[in-house]
Amino acid sequence: MDKGKEIYKNIIDTLVDKSKSCVSADCAISGKAKGNFEDTEKLNEIFSKLSTDERKVLAQYLLETYADGIYDALCEIEWYIDCKNMKITVEGEELPTTAFEGLGNDFIGRINGWELSE
DSSP, rough: OOOHHHHHHHHHHHHHHHHTHHHHHHHHHOOOOOOOTTHHHHHHHHHHSSHHHHHHHHHHHHHHHHHHHHHHHHHHHHHHHHHHHHOOEEEEEETTTTSSSOHHHHHHHHHHHHHOOO
């Protein structure tokens, strides 16, 4: 596999790995929101009313929402690639963003265990 495809696959796999964990989901599981935003106290009050199982359900929802955001961002980038002739290069290598199923679909596919192969 050429260097550009290998870099592309690594980027998609890194995003898949990142989609499996996020601060918001971790906070839901622990029952303690972090940060200094206006509603931290209110959010912690809500968390305190939830059972452990309910917080886990909420955390899973937040993870899925986080993955949806990654997918949406990749689809927006893909629109620029398809409609505005945008190219992505890393270390002088143009990434083959259309070699498989496209950025968003490759991301979702890898989440579901698809292989990105030649």
